[in-house]
Amino acid sequence: MKKILIYTALLIVPLSLISARYFDELSFPYWPSYKYLEIDELSSISPQKWITEDHVLEGWDWSLPPNTKPAPSSLVGLQRNIGLHKDFKDLNLQFESNSVGILWVKWRDIEKEPGVYDFSKVIKRIKQAKKVDTDILLRILCHARSRGSDDKALQRGDAPLWLDNYHIDLLPQKTPKHNINYNPASPVFHYQYLKLIDALGKTEIPKLVKAAYVGYASPSFGDEGIGPYGEKNSAANDTVPHVRERLDAWQNAFKGMESKIFMGGPCDYGFQKGFGVRRGYVEMYYYNIPNHDLGQYLDENGYLMVDENSPILKNKTFNGEVNEEYEEDWATSNRGFRFGKDTSGFPYRYFMSNLRALQMRCTYIHTTGHLIPEMLPFISLELGRTVEDTPDVWSFLTTSYIGSKYYQNHDYRNRQITDQEKSYGIELKNFERWLYQRDAEGYETTPAVKINHPIKMWMMEKGKYYDYIARSGQKIGFDIDDRWNEGKKLAIKVSYFDQNKGGLVLKYNAGEMQKAISTEGDGKLKTATFVLPKIQKNSMDHAFDFTLESNLADENIVVSMVRVINY
Structure with a gap:
């Protein structure tokens, strides 16, 4: 068969665009400058424009065909x-989204007197x-008697103070700023x-809400967790x-609607009931590499894999995350410089998370x-x-280096660690969704x-606090x-990344079909779109x-992300 080689016209479409260290914005040139959007500004966000012909634009491309609808199980807390x-x-x-509101209420506002339950204000707010x-995701906060150590500590608590009359034992306060919680294992507290x-x-x-959260006593605000054991030993x-009986109670309350329940931590007893889980530190x-419940692990070559027979994915339960800590305060001493000493890296963290x-x-x-507003509709x-x-x-062709000891401490598949990995870290390759680069x-x-x-994130190999966001090669292969x-x-x-003057060639159908673009060597991040019929598997x-291949024998192409889209 004669080879068909098509050079795409160059159509440039500009985009609207724990140990902290200092970086300026030149360290993150492929993402917009920091700008935090408030709730009232969400109406200004539109999906990135879908273009139906071959083209090249500067920057990333998060567009999808305009007839794409959200998955029925998807939820976005805004x-x-x-x-x-x-x-x-x-x-x-101005975009398609199954957006939900998150409502946190205190037990003490529902049951102000023992045995007298008033859910009317909760129902009114849901309606x-x-x-x-x-739609509403409901979280009832139940365990904190107080929070902090000042004169407003009791006011910040969540549990009814009439519980004091039963002389329930209290869990020790982690630090003066944390919760003092009633002990969930106390027979009286458990009964109430x-x-x-x-x-x-x-x-x-239960019929009104989209989902509801069941948590546990936690040192911090929010009733995090699901039981007295942390995530590393969550099976315990x-x-x-009393943990099982609490989950039984939620199952009975949501009988026939168990899939609405999501837990503050993994628990197989809850998964068996159809409950999901919400984590909170993406x-x-x-983090969570490896993780049994999510099926996350590295194969022998370092590729980040997903076991779809893992407890959460197999049962198609609620699978939640939180990506929220982007206010300027997180780059100050008020928050311990948790994400750095300035906000310049925040858009990159948002992108990666x-x-x-x-x-x-x-x-x-x-x-x-x-x-990165264009990412929200995506x-x-x-x-x-x-x-x-x-x-x-x-x-997404990312590369980073996970500490081998960290990985071994969380490993559930007995992965063999090589001597090189023990010395230099395990090379983690790629974030993938059903498209595999090998x-x-x-x-x-x-x-x-x-x-x-x-x-310096705790799971990284010491001294390797960086990512590579692309891979370079003469030829790069992909499997759908x-x-x-x-x-x-x-x-x-x-x-x-447009690194060299030459060309990038897409080959398919046994190499007999090709499309190509010219590259300018200007160093910019660009996204090329190739429209083609269904290809041979x-x-x-x-x-x-x-x-994807370079058209020059002595030059590589540098590719960051590849998406294949039905339309």
């Missing part, structure tokens, strides 16, 4: 009210939210808690009688700040997908485009998951579906 006195707002979103097209959940189940709330919570975007949440197959995310359409219904598949003979790649971390149902027409979007070398 506003949170703590207490019952504030209305939920009409966000007037008010529905009038502005906002079960009565509260039983009363909740007798109201219309399955054996704790801002540290390499969103991609990691999608790599973890999340169905829900609570997100704030929206530092995330709204990506959450809750499976290989059967995803509108696109993609691979090195093979003739298709070798090396990490490229180094981005320094503003902080064979389960994905390709449409009659595809768009392949390639985000690349596994037709290229090493059973790749398509390859």
Whole structure:
């Protein structure tokens, strides 16, 4: 068959665009400057424009076909009210999203006297939210007697103070700023808690809400966790009688609607009931590698893998994350410089955290700040997908170095650690969603485009606090998951660094079909879109579906992200 080589016209479309260290914005040149968007500014966000022809634009491309709808199981938390006195707002979103409001209420505001339950204000607030097209995720805070050590500490608590009359023992305060919690294992507290959940189940709330949270006593605000054991030893919570009885109570309250329940930590006893889980630290975007419940692990070559038979994914339960700590205060001493000593790295962290949440197959995310506005409509359409219904598949060619001891301490698959990995860290490769980039003979790649971390994340190899966000090679091979149902027409979007004067060539259908673009060597990040018909599966070398290649024998291409989209 005659080879068909098409050079795409160059159409440039500009985009609207723990140990802290100092970096200026020149360290993060491929993302916008820091700008935190408030709730009232969400109506200004629009999806990135979908273009139906071959083209090249500067920057990233988060567009999807305009007829794409959110997955039914997807939820995006865009506003949170703590207490019952504030209305939920009409966000007037200009993009498709299953947006929800998050309502935190205190037990002490529901049961002001023992045995007298008043859920009327909770119901009123839920119904008010529905009038502005906002479904509610409900969290009832139950355990803190007080928070802090000043004269307002008792006022900040969540549990009814009449519990003091029963002489319930208190858990020790972690630091003067933390909670003093009633002990959930106390027989009296446990009895009163079960009565509260039983009363909740007798109201219309289980039918009204989109989801509801069950947590546990935690040192910090929010009733984090699910039992007395932390996440590293979370399996032990399955054996704790009062934890099981609490989950039984929630199951009874939401009978026939168990999928609405999500826990503050993993617990197999809850998973067996159909409950989901919400974690809360995706801002540290390499955490939970490895993780049994999420099916996260590194294979022998360092590729980040997803076991879809893991407890959360197998049962298709609520799978939540929180990507919210982007206010300027997080780069000050008030917050311990948690994410650096200035905000210059915040947009990059937002970018990486969103991609990691999608790599973890999340169905829900609570997100704030929206530092890269074009990503929010994209995330709204990506959450809750499976290989059967995803509108696109993609691979982000990142590389980083995880500490081998950290990995071994959390390993559940007995991965062999090489001597080199013990000395230099385990090379972690790629965030992927059903599109796999793999090195093979003739298709070798090396990490490229180094981005320094503003902080020293605990799971990283010491001295390697950086990411590479691309891979360089003469030829790079990609394999689409064979389960994905390709449409009659595809768009392949390639985000690349324009490092050399030459060309980037897309090859498919046994190499007999090709498309190409010219490169200018200006060093800019660009995204090329190639529109093509359905391609032959596994037709290229090493059973790749398509390859990206340099048209110059002595020059490499540098590729960061590839998306394949049905339309």
